[in-house]
Structures are given as structure tokens and as C-alpha cells.
Amino acid sequence: MSYDTEHVRNAGNGPTMITGLPTFTELLTNTNLADLYTATRQSSGLTAPELIERVDVSKKTVYEYLHRLERAGLVVETENSGGARVYEAEDFELTLTIRRIEVSITPEIVAVMARADEYPVVNRVCDEHGFVTFALAHDLINAHSEGDVTIRQIAGLADLSDGTAYDLVEALYEIQKLGDTDSGPTTFTPDDVANDDLASDLTDE
Amino acid sequence: MGGSERIYTANIVDTVIFRSLGKSPNQHLQSLKQAVEEAGTELWVSPSIYRELADYGQEPPRNPYLDTGIEEGWIRVATPLSENRETSFDSLCDPVEQAQHLADDYLNQQSKYPETNNWRDASVVALAVRLFEQNTRIRVITHTADEGLARACARIPPEFGYYEIESRYYNPPQTAKQQFPIVESLSWSGQ
Numbered sequence: 032m033s034y035d036t037e038h039v040r041n042a043g044n045g046p047t048m049i050t051g052l053p054t055f056t057e058l059l060t061n062t063n064l065a066d067l068y069t070a071t072r073q074s075s076g077l078t079a080p081e082l083i084e085r086v087d088v089s090k091k092t093v094y095e096y097l098h099r100l101e102r103a104g105l106v107v108e109t110e111n112s113g114g115a116r117v118y119e120a121e122d123f124e125l126t127l128t129i130r131r132i133e134v135s136i137t138p139e140i141v142a143v144m145a146r147a148d149e150y151p152v153v154n155r156v157c158d159e160h161g162f163v164t165f166a167l168a169h170d171l172i173n174a175h176s177e178g179d180v181t182i183r184q185i186a187g188l189a190d191l192s193d194g195t196a197y198d199l200v201e202a203l204y205e206i207q208k209l210g211d212t213d214s215g216p217t218t219f220t221p222d223d224v225a226n227d228d229l230a231s232d233l234t235d236e
Numbered sequence: 237m238g239g240s241e242r243i244y245t246a247n248i249v250d251t252v253i254f255r256s257l258g259k260s261p262n263q264h265l266q267s268l269k270q271a272v273e274e275a276g277t278e279l280w281v282s283p284s285i286y287r288e289l290a291d292y293g294q295e296p297p298r299n300p301y302l303d304t305g306i307e308e309g310w311i312r313v314a315t316p317l318s319e320n321r322e323t324s325f326d327s328l329c330d331p332v333e334q335a336q337h338l339a340d341d342y343l344n345q346q347s348k349y350p351e352t353n354n355w356r357d358a359s360v361v362a363l364a365v366r367l368f369e370q371n372t373r374i375r376v377i378t379h380t381a382d383e384g385l386a387r388a389c390a391r392i393p394p395e396f397g398y399y400e401i402e403s404r405y406y407n408p409p410q411t412a413k414q415q416f417p418i419v420e421s422l423s424w425s426g427q
Contacts, residue, residue, distance in 0.1 A: 174348050176407070178383030182252055183354035184347065193288050197255045201410050210408030215415050216379075219390035219403040220427055227391050229342055 051102035055125050058141045059162065063088045065145035067096050071106050072120035072138055082118065134163050143169065143206050150202035156195065164189050172200055176209040243373045247272075247422050248280045248363050248389075250380035251288045256412040259300035268417035272310045275422040279311045280367065282359040286313050317362050321355050331369060331396045336362035338395060339388045346384045357385050361392045368398040375400040375424050379416060381409035402427065 033041055058065045063086065070085040071077065077085070083093045097118060100106040104121060111117045125136040147153040157165045168189040174180045180188070186196035204210055257264040272279060281302065290299040305311030318333045321340065328334045339361035343353040364376045378389040378401070386405035393401050404421060406412040415421060 175382070178346075179348035180352075181343065181347075181354065181357050181382035181385055182409075183357055183382075184349060184352050187354055188349060188352055193251070194255075197252060197409075200252075201256070201408075204408040204410060210411070212408060212411060216404040216406045216411070216421060217386070218425060218427055219386055219405060221390050221394045221399050221401065224387045224391040225394075227342070227387060228345070229338060229391070229395070 049104045051099055054099050054103035054105065055123070055136065059136065059144050059157075062145060062148050063092070064096050064099070065141045065147075067093060068100055068105055068120060069138070069142045069145045071100075071118050072122075072142075075119045076111055076117045078115050078117050132163055134166050136166075139207070140166060140169060143203060146206045150206065152195065152198040152202050156191070156199055160189075160191065164191070168196070168199055169203060172203045173207075173209065175200065176204070241373060243375055243424075244371060245275070245277045245375045245377060245422075245424050246280055246367050246371075247277050248360055248367070248376060248378045249285075249416075250360055250378070250382070250385070251285050252381040252409050253379050253406065253412045253416055254281075254289055254301040256381075256406075256410055257301070257417065260304040264413055264417055265305070269305065269308065269310055271417050271419045271422055275419045277422050279305065280314055280363060281311065282314050282356075282363045283316045284356045284359050288356070314363050314366065317359050317366070319355075332362050332366045335365035335392050335396060339392050342388050342391060343384050346387070357382065358388075360385060361388050364389060364393055364401060365396055365398065368393060368396070368400075375402075377401070377422065377424065378403045379406070379412070379421070380404075381406045381412060383407065 035041065054064070058068060067082065067086050067088070070082060074085070079093060079097065082097070083090050086093060088096070097106060101108060105123060106118050106120050108116055108118055120138070122138055127134050143153060153165070156168060168185060168191060171180055171185045171188055175182065175185060182196055182200055183193065185191070185200065186193050189196070191199070257268065286299060286302060289301045290297050302311050306313060318336055320333070323333070325334065325337045328337065336358045339358035340353060340355060343357055344350045347353055360378060360380060364378060367374060367376055376393070378386070380386050380389070380403075383405055386403045389403035390401055393399070402425060406415060
């Protein structure tokens with residue numbers, strides 16, 4: 032049976048039990064919890080001992096966090112073909128709407144927060160400008176990697192200083208492995224872009 | 237070279253590239269200085285880009301990215317470009333100003349978020365056209381980490397009859413640390 036009520040949509044197999052809601056928001060502030068969730072998501076089917084090797088917290092904390100993530104429905108414990116207990120992460124999207132501003136917390140955002148200790152600009156933006164600005168800058172930087180905005184536009188649209196925008200761009204490109212690191216710079220010549228349209232009202236005689 | 241007159245190659249560099257290299261002194265800037273000398277070129281920045289990189293928190297203000305290179309003579313800051321973004325294109329006669337407006341419109345047109353483009357982006361293109369206007373035997377290479385701006389650098393100067401331009405686009409931006417301060421990047425490739 033599926034549901035499409037005001038608060039529950041497309042439930043498919045019926046309402047799933049989700050408890051431990053604070054875990055969702057803790058993913059934004061607890062780097063180690065975010066790191067464990069991200070490690071589970073990026074390499075599915077790992078056992079607890081394998082996860083302990085991947086993250087920088089004690090064995091006891093890993094089990095505690097896995098239990099917390101399970102209660103929130105963010106990871107599930109299953110059995111692999113060899114009979115070992117393994118963990119799989121579930122994707123999620125937590126959407127908040129405040130004063131008509133809608134912001135989503137997703138695994139991609141959590142993966143950035145998992146590296147916040149290595150890139151102080153991430154916490155600096157969250158602390159000084161708030162999560163909405165951070166999420167906006169995150170999306171704009173992904174748009175930058177597609178060639179859709181310039182870095183100065185990111186600074187203007189997210190109301191960040193130029194310096195902070197440059198630092199955040201570098202951090203998110205590294206964390207999310209954006210761009211093409213294997214090749215040298217792309218060189219555009221006039222022939223390469225000759226078909227790009229110019230504003231006709233400026234160039235028409 | 238058979239006695240032919242030498243063509244001057246100018247490299248115009250955007251803020252993000254210097255940010256990537258870091259503040260002076262460091263090994264990346266030292267490599268850059270050597271590459272500039274070997275390539276027989278100079279680096280150019282617009283005044284607005286100089287201001288973006290300057291540190292106004294000290295008296296007198298310093299530019300930790302550029303001042304050493306400027307004092308040593310391998311980085312040059314251009315004289316100011318137009319600040320008149322509101323002037324209508326039709327009333328402009330100066331090709332440099334026209335180029336800046338054309339680049340501004342092009343960037344807005346290419347962007348996912350039209351009408352939010354920054355006027356300083358267009359200054360990179362305007363500086364290229366100015367160098368062409370002021371020098372008869374010149375080639376220009378631009379360096380940026382913004383794809384739209386990189387395309388604009390190659391697209392706009394031909395509108396004014398200048399085709400000797402190559403525009404290098406660094407993606408991801410931090411690759412400029414290794415890929416910019418080398419002779420190959422600063423030299424005309426003739427692709």
C-alpha cells in the first residue's frame with residue numbers, strides 16, 4: 032500500500048519506523064558520525080570491523096553510532112552471502128522550510144561535513160553565515176564545476192567575501208572530487224567558441 | 237628566428253590562480269617567476285584584481301600575492317579600466333569599454349543565474365582587448381578557473397579583430413598550483 036497524505040508520500044511498503052530523529056541533524060555537527068555514515072554509503076556491504084578501520088573513532092563509538100544510525104533508518108544491518116553481518120546506508124533527504132526558504136540535508140552535504148575538520152572554511156561558513164548559506168554555496172560550487180557560474184558570482188549570490196568563496200570552492204572541489212584532475216588546463220581558442228552566441232542586441236548593427 | 241620581429245606574449249591572470257598559488261614567498265611563486273623568465277613573458281592583472289588580492293588590514297596595505305612580483309618586474313598592473321557598467325553599449329566608442337560590456341552580457345547570458353554576473357569578471361576580457369589595442373605584435377594568453385569567463389576570453393576579442401588569443405581554463409581550480417607556473421602554460425601553443 033502506498034500513501035500520499037499531507038506528511039507521508041510514496042511510502043510504498045507501508046510506514047517505515049523512523050526513530051532517533053536528532054541523528055539526522057547531528058550529522059551536520061558531529062564530524063565522526065557524518066564520517067561513519069559517509070563511509071558506509073560510499074562502500075556498501077562493510078562489516079563493523081571494516082568500518083572501524085575506515086573511521087577515526089574507537090570501536091565502542093563505532094558500534095554506538097551504528098546503533099544510532101540504524102534507529103534513524105539511515106543504515107540497515109543485513110547478512111552478506113558469506114553469512115557476515117554487513118551495513119548498508121540508506122539515502123535520505125531532510126527538507127526544512129523556514130520563512131519560505133527551503134533547504135535540504137542530503138548525503139552529499141553530510142559527506143562534506145564529514146571532512147569539516149580538514150577544511151576549516153566549512154565550519155567557518157556554517158558558523159558565521161548559517162546552514163542555508165552553506166547549502167546554497169555547496170550547490171553553486173557544483174554549478175561552477177558545470178561551468179554555470181563564476182566564483183565571483185558564488186560570492187555575490189551567497190553573500191560571502193571573495194576570500195571565503197575562493198577557500199570554499201577549493202575545499203569542496205577537493206572533498207567532492209569535482210572537475211577533471213587528470214588533464215592539464217583546457218585551452219580555448221577563438222575557433223573553439225566561434226559558435227557561442229553573443230547578445231544580439233549589442234552586436235547587431 | 238630568421239631575423240623576424242619578435243612577438244610579445246602577455247599572460248593575463250585571474251584572481252583565483254594567484255589564490256591557488258598562495259602568498260609570497262612560497263615555492264609555487266618561485267616556480268612561477270622562473271617560468272615567466274624562461275617563457276620571456278609578463279603577467280598582467282587589472283587593478284580590480286589587484287584590489288581583490290590586497291590585504292587592507294595593515295598600514296600601508298600590502299598585496300601578499302602580487303607585490304613581490306610587481307617589485308621584481310614580472311607582474312604588471314594595468315591602468316584602471318572603465319567602472320561605468322551602466323553606460324549603454326550604443327554610446328560607447330572605446331573598444332576596450334565595448335569589450336567589457338560585451339563580456340558582461342555574454343557571461344550573464346551563459347550563466348545559470350542571469351543578471352548576477354560580477355563586473356570584475358569582464359575586466360579580464362577588457363584587459364586583453366586593451367593590450368591588443370596598444371600593441372601591434374602581441375599574443376595574449378588568459379588564465380582563469382571559471383569556464384564561462386575562459387570562453388568569453390576567447391570569444392570576445394575576435395569581435396574587435398583580435399584572434400591571437402588562447403584562454404586556459406583550470407578545472408579544478410587548485411590544479412593551477414601545478415599546471416600554471418610552468419613554461420608550457422605561459423607560452424603560445426598555437427593550437
